[in-house]
Amino acid sequence: MNYVDLLGYVAGILVVSSLLPQTIKSWKTKSTKDLSLLRYIIYVIGIILWLTYGIIIKNGPMLLMNSIALILASSILYLKIRHG
């Protein structure tokens, strides 16, 4: 791995890890009324397209980042739909 790829991976991990506190909080509290449903629907669709784009241009950091982001954002969306 070269330094440029490493930069991409570090950047991706930082951006994605910023989703973690919300995911953990929502799982623990099962309270999601302050979250915007529309925000997470738009976000999940965006990540799916962004992941597809990463697959097409064969970009490793984008693939890794968006796969993890998709899991975390989908979890939040699932909790929002389930708990309202």
Next chain:
Amino acid sequence: MNYVDLLGYVAGILVVSSLLPQTIKSWKTKSTKDLSLLRYIIYVIGIILWLTYGIIIKNGPMLLMNSIALILASSILYLKIRHG
């Protein structure tokens, strides 16, 4: 612009636009106590690195997306630091 680039731009716009509701809400209410300071610090650092990566690999959608994300996330971080 080819279809692959178009996909990247649409994906980027969707992901970034999901930040807008929070930015607008925080500007209007000037209340940011429920936001996590650490989350936004990590996020802004991540976007700066992600933008640097986009510049190095000369990827248009990443450049556009992360420039806008940086403005929005920095605004939220500024409001959080200012209003606590």
